[in-house]
Amino acid sequence: MKTQHIYDAVVIGAGPSGSTAAALLAEYGHRVLVLEREKFPRYHIGESLLPFTYYPLRRLGLTAAMHQAGFVKKYSVQFVSPSGKASQPFYFFTRYEAEVAQTWQVLRSEFDLLLMNNARAKGAEVREQTTVLDLLREDGRVVGVRAAGPDGREYTVRARLTLDASGRDALAAGRFNWRVRDPYLKKFAVWTYYEGIPRPEGIDAGATTVAFLPQKGWFWYIPLHGDRISVGAVAEGPYLTRDGVREPEKMFQREIQNNAWIAEQLSKGRQVGPYWLTNEFSYRSRYGAVDGLVMLGDAFGFLDPVFSSGVMLALKSGMLAADAGHAALQAGDVSAARFTEYSRLMREGIENMRKLVYAFYQESFSFRDLTDKYPEVQGDITDCLSGDVNKDLSRLFERVAEFAEVPEPLPYGEVLTAEEAVAAK
Template identity: 35%
Template sequence: MKPETIILGGGPAGSSAAILLAQAGYPVTVIEKETFPRFHIGESLLPSANRSFCRLGVLEDIQAGGFLEKRGAEFTTPTRDKEVINQFSDGMRKDLTSAFQVERAKFDHLLLERARGAGAAIEQPARIHQVQSNEGGGWTVSYEKNGQSPQKTARYLIDASGRNRILGKHLKLPDESLPYPKRVAVFAHFRGFPRRPGERAGNIEITRLADGWIWMIPMAGDRTSIGWVSGLQSWKEGSGSPEERFEQTLAETPWLQERLANASRIGPVHMESDYSYSYQNFAGADYFLTGDAACFIDPIFSSGVAFALESGIAAADSIMNHSPQEKGIPLAAQKAYTRRFQKGLQTMRKLTDLFYSDAGYAILMNPKNPFGIVPAFNSVVAGEVRPPFRIRWRLWIILSLYRLNERYHFVPTPPLSPSPQ
């Protein structure tokens, strides 16, 4: 008998685990509180996510799903006097050259329907309010659905509940506080926002400000996601509604002003706050933490969904590889799972530090290419987060230049303020 798994949450992490388990004939139930399609943030994917789509057998569905192709990332100063374009095809990894910009409402719905089609049971809308570890092994999950409070038991749990982190909070798992200041993100969708020319039309654009940054993510159907990330402290010091302050920040950024002239907002302004955490261990003998339920770092390099998909797949693989053993997932496999994703997390943290430090940002905005360090950087931002040696040592040079610049200031920081300094 194949053991049963309950998956808490039906975002990309939950759906990817469910697809694999169901395809292999394992009984699996996903419990998701929202009715899909629903809005969710996290719209710019990395090329490395395509590996997961191939593994899940959904690449063709995604290609046919009407999502915009993304070929790179562009960094622009607020006054647009400096612009750095990272095309993935210029990277060292020739298999990581393009990705997708996705409207999450459609994307998450597609994946969850694939899980259903593969044979997963989907409880939706159903809000989990309690998880309990059973004495003889396994778990009981209690949830609310249609005014009822049913319970379900299973041998394994996969927490894919995103930043709600149901299991981590329930088990009071030790988490690592990441040394990042708290931040606030305010964002909305627009229509009529002009695209970059030619092959760059699907690129994400990022403009760093003194205490935050702005993203512009083009999507299919003339839709563009625009978001503003601000330090929580400076957010608290300001006044006005999130909507007013968002519009004011966009209006004050010259590079955006001209492009917003004929654009209009087509949905509500959303807000998220207070993020960046990581649990110390991502797995136990009968559970896995996946995606944001395991860790969340700053979204600047768009790694969240790629990590969610990959960790969902790895959790399902581990259950399938080890479930015949009475005692559940062996300690070595639990540790290997944590190590694998912590390693990727460390790489993303180094890039995040580089971006937020003025000295590091100066290096990022003045790319020089001794020893081919720029193609190496392109591959890492394409999602090569556990890079082989030939990319790793080049990344080390970039990070060393940043540390040296912190000390000796040999590369000036480009303008961070919309107005002349």
């Protein structure tokens, strides 16, 4: 086994959180290595960006590249009842400046490649088709990783700081048994793609549509470039698998008939590619950082996709972790305590969005009833659903609590200091 010394930071995964952190740490002047299991471009779900992804993209210097990439521009979201009645579009420009209000629907294969190449351009070393096998630990502190390259040869990488951006695989949470599922958000999703469906003219051409199903399920409908539409159904597992149905195609095709708008739209096009199925969306890592290690993006936690928060939270976590990591490396102290504020911000943002997700899935709740009674919270709702999640939203959730149960924060994602780890033994 060959040992390689030494990097300031090693990043596990080149997805949005990992590539963001790597680019910014390299820009700070640190020696950064990114280890990515796949060969990019590669397929990934999670295609609709929120308006507040603008700020990390601007920080990365990628806004011009995004405009040039050919991604579909997204200006709004609309909601459709099972009967097919559509709401008026909720346009982001009614609240935000134009540069924030216009976001994108992206092919993740192209978007993630753009982010990874940006990390390389900033000076990070990226090794694709490299699997991280384990974390290196000494005296309770993470000091790097053991990896295998494309040829299967194993080697170790020592680093002052390790950033776990391994996505839903959540390497550290899996190794240390830290993955904790959300007690309520236990959804299944089945999805595929369509082509040939005509689109509206103008700014409505790229709108995200959330189309409701019985028992608080829903379809996403996301226009992508290249004449492709991403369409998926999300609901409780027992609902999607009722009557013993287990095949993704049968699940999907059955649900089309449960929303008149979806049925009409899909009848105009043709289905292409495979059907995909996943379950148990929502979880959190029990800890967000330990000495020498910090969790990013989906490795920190993942929230039900109804409000398309995944990429925004991933980009934000990469940016926040890079800033905290830079300060820690400069101070010569990469203990978990250095990431306390990072962990707090990530938990606060996830919990604010999680409260609205819980409300969305309760039969007693509707945004229309809430805003009819309390029109003053319309702006808070828009901010949260646009990705402005690190702000005081207590007034909003006091109002929501009149219509739906508001969950207590999950006690997960805080840092685990060495002293706490010893005390817990």
